[in-house]
Amino acid sequence: MNTIIFRTVAPYLAALMIMFSIFVLLRGHNEPGGGFIGGLIAASAIAIYGISAGVEEVRKALVFHPVTFAGFGVFMATISGFMSLFVDAPFLKGLWLFIELGDGSELALSTPMMFDIGVYFVVLGAISTIALALEENEEGH
Structure with missing residues (x-):
């Protein structure tokens, strides 16, 4: 399956999938998505x-x-x-920090988003480690 077309398209597809995984990560608390699904998409891009x-x-x-x-x-x-x-709040209590931007809007930073980013990296690292180990075994076989 390692054709010239696949080898040519794969880097662009992987870059597009990484960008989409970041989009899914950042929209995760307000709509479907989040760190787990975003991490899976990014790990799939690395595997491809x-x-x-x-x-x-x-x-x-x-x-x-x-x-x-x-x-x-x-x-x-x-x-x-x-x-x-x-x-003085319970462990994992959601906290928000609102930063005023110059145009009258606000940037909301939160601990739930930080947690989601952590989950994204855990899933990305774990699944990528497994995928790369499997591909190394396949190449050596």
Whole structure:
């Protein structure tokens, strides 16, 4: 299945899937989506790129090992839970910070979004690690 058409289209498809996964991640609290589904889409993009270009090329493109992404995600999710303890609220209580922008609108930052971003990275790292390990076994076979 590793045709010239697939090898040509796969990097663009992977980039488009990564952008879509970020869109799904950011709209997750107000509409369907979120960190888990966004992470699955991003991991699928990495797997598609890995099938077309090979595992070594994917590892160069990612810069960090996929397990590092998972560890960073666990760290972010944990920090989002502990932030509520600084304001005498229960663990994982949702907190919002509204930042005024110059044009009269507001930017809302929240601990639920931080938790979702953590879940995104955990899923991305875990599934990418599994996919790359399976592809390495397939290449070596």
